Amino acid sequence: MFAQGLAPRRVVVTGMGIVSPLGLGVDHVWKRLVAGESGIGPITHFDVKDLPAKIAGQVPEGKKDEGGLDLGEWIPVKDQKKMDRFIQLAWVAAEEAIQDSGWMPEDEPSRIATGVMIGSGIGGLETIQEASTLVAAGRTRRLSPFFIPSALVNLASGQVSIKYGFKGPNHSAVTACATGVHAIGDAARLIALSDADVMVAGGAEAAICELGIGGFCAARALSTAFNDDPAAASRPWDKDRDGFVMGEGAGVLVLEELEHAKARGAKIYAEVVGYGISGDAHHITSPAEDGDGGFRAMQSALRSAGLAPGDIQYVNAHGTSTPMGDDIELSAVERLFGEDGKTIAMSSTKSAVGHLLGAAGAVEAIFSIQAIRDNVAPPTLNLDSPSRETVIDRVAKEAQQRPIEVALSNSFGFGGTNASVIFRQAP
Amino acid sequence: MSETAEKVKKIVVEHLGVEEAKVTPEASFIDDLGADSLDTVELVMAFEEAFGVEIPDDAAEKIQTVKDAIDFIEKSQASA
Numbered sequence: 325m326f327a328q329g330l331a332p333r334r335v336v337v338t339g340m341g342i343v344s345p346l347g348l349g350v351d352h353v354w355k356r357l358v359a360g361e362s363g364i365g366p367i368t369h370f371d372v373k374d375l376p377a378k379i380a381g382q383v384p385e386g387k388k389d390e391g392g393l394d395l396g397e398w399i400p401v402k403d404q405k406k407m408d409r410f411i412q413l414a415w416v417a418a419e420e421a422i423q424d425s426g427w428m429p430e431d432e433p434s435r436i437a438t439g440v441m442i443g444s445g446i447g448g449l450e451t452i453q454e455a456s457t458l459v460a461a462g463r464t465r466r467l468s469p470f471f472i473p474s475a476l477v478n479l480a481s482g483q484v485s486i487k488y489g490f491k492g493p494n495h496s497a498v499t500a501c502a503t504g505v506h507a508i509g510d511a512a513r514l515i516a517l518s519d520a521d522v523m524v525a526g527g528a529e530a531a532i533c534e535l536g537i538g539g540f541c542a543a544r545a546l547s548t549a550f551n552d553d554p555a556a557a558s559r560p561w562d563k564d565r566d567g568f569v570m571g572e573g574a575g576v577l578v579l580e581e582l583e584h585a586k587a588r589g590a591k592i593y594a595e596v597v598g599y600g601i602s603g604d605a606h607h608i609t610s611p612a613e614d615g616d617g618g619f620r621a622m623q624s625a626l627r628s629a630g631l632a633p634g635d636i637q638y639v640n641a642h643g644t645s646t647p648m649g650d651d652i653e654l655s656a657v658e659r660l661f662g663e664d665g666k667t668i669a670m671s672s673t674k675s676a677v678g679h680l681l682g683a684a685g686a687v688e689a690i691f692s693i694q695a696i697r698d699n700v701a702p703p704t705l706n707l708d709s710p711s712r713e714t715v716i717d718r719v720a721k722e723a724q725q726r727p728i729e730v731a732l733s734n735s736f737g738f739g740g741t742n743a744s745v746i747f748r749q750a751p
Numbered sequence: 752m753s754e755t756a757e758k759v760k761k762i763v764v765e766h767l768g769v770e771e772a773k774v775t776p777e778a779s780f781i782d783d784l785g786a787d788s789l790d791t792v793e794l795v796m797a798f799e800e801a802f803g804v805e806i807p808d809d810a811a812e813k814i815q816t817v818k819d820a821i822d823f824i825e826k827s828q829a830s831a
Contacts (some may be wrong), residue, residue, distance in 0.1 A: 468793060469789040
């Protein structure tokens with residue numbers, strides 16, 4: 325491949341699907357996000373009395389046409405039990421995205437040219453939690469034959485490929501909270517380098533269980549001061565922020581080679597123009613204080629896009645609402661943009677949906693693309709009193725109508741992994 | 752139909768998500784009811800759980816139809 329020196333091909337987005345704490349369906353979720361609604365509420369499906377964090381962003385139950393999730397409408401009952409919830413959410417978001425794209429290849433060469441790369445930060449945590457109770461009770465022999473394929477991260481890609489017969493690259497990203505951006509960026513590269521013509525790419529996460537909430541609480545990462553006022557808990561850059569709020573969901577994009585999309589008359593939402601990745605080499609959970617890793621990821625994404633900082637109008641920040649991380653990212657963005665910082669809008673949509681971990685980058689990619697399509701910067705909720713001032717407009721509390729042609733989205737993960745992706749208006 | 756047969760049928764319907772009418776004694780789990788090898792492992796585990804019997808792997812391999820399952824369970828219960 326590399327020896328042949330193939331010229332990279334252009335990649336566009338032709339389908340989008342989302343399952344989030346603000347519901348299902350891109351239009352429905354986007355409308356609620358722009359209106360400043362919050363998807364955070366009390367945890368309902370297990371007892372939280374022993375846990376310091378008692379709130380999360382859960383996918384609302386309900387019928388499809390009301391923007392809620394009723395698994396029975398999407399997945400046959402006998403298949404549901406073969407997948408952890410993170411795969412179920414990926415399945416739903418993938419179906420939305422694929423339907424939206426209109427790409428349902430029937431012939432073998434087209435199926436071979438279509439791949440899947442859906443990742444997850446953690447995978448089937450709740451399935452592992454349940455299975456471990458059998459082990460603890462001395463009933464290891466009662467483990468289901470579906471336990472392993474239900475819990476494995478790459479089975480989201482596997483299930484989607486089996487359902488649609490996509491026989492191209494079958495891959496998966498697992499980079500904690502940077503998973504979604506890595507999946508999209510790496511999948512775009514597979515298309516650019518001619519490994520596939522179409523990739524179904526994104527991230528899914530469903531870690532709202534005792535192990536997930538308890539584990540992140542133990543790492544002192546979650547907000548615990550707003551259990552009585554859930555909608556106020558995720559407050560990126562605000563002086564009262566005290567940790568992130570966990571969310572669940574999935575975001576899936578259909579990525580397609582530009583000429584392939586044009587040839588079949590597909591609607592094109594945006595172009596993937598830049599992608600940059602880096603490592604902190606600093607700490608397992610804390611970002612490096614100089615923010616250099618995030619800075620280099622953004623810089624590298626700009627370089628691959630052939631753009632200057634001044635070409636960007638909107639940044640969807642990682643902005644998780646943790647005391648340390650938010651200001652470190654802000655400093656890195658200030659350093660990158662310099663004087664141009666005055667002209668950009670940067671918001672954290674985690675203020676509305678919480679932190680979807682491995683799905684965050686994919687869901688936020690969709691929000692970035694919607695920002696370009698509608699020329700609207702979605703708001704940073706709860707930004708009442710910033711802990712630090714900046715020339716950058718952080719879109720406090722209310723969405724802003726402003727011209728947005730190019731948007732950059734950041735995702736940073738445990739292990740010091742950083743990824744940035746840049747989308748531009750459809751060519 | 753015996754009580755065991757009724758119960759087996761119910762378990763098969765639940766686990767394989769098939770219509771009750773298709774679960775005839777002659778129906779093969781794999782050929783007629785759409786099960787794969789993992790489904791049959793899970794089915795056998797469900798039978799063990801529901802009837803309090805132990806079905807060793809070599810016996811489980813021979814259980815291919817609904818009748819095979821009913822016969823094995825009834826025999827195990829009779830000898831218990």
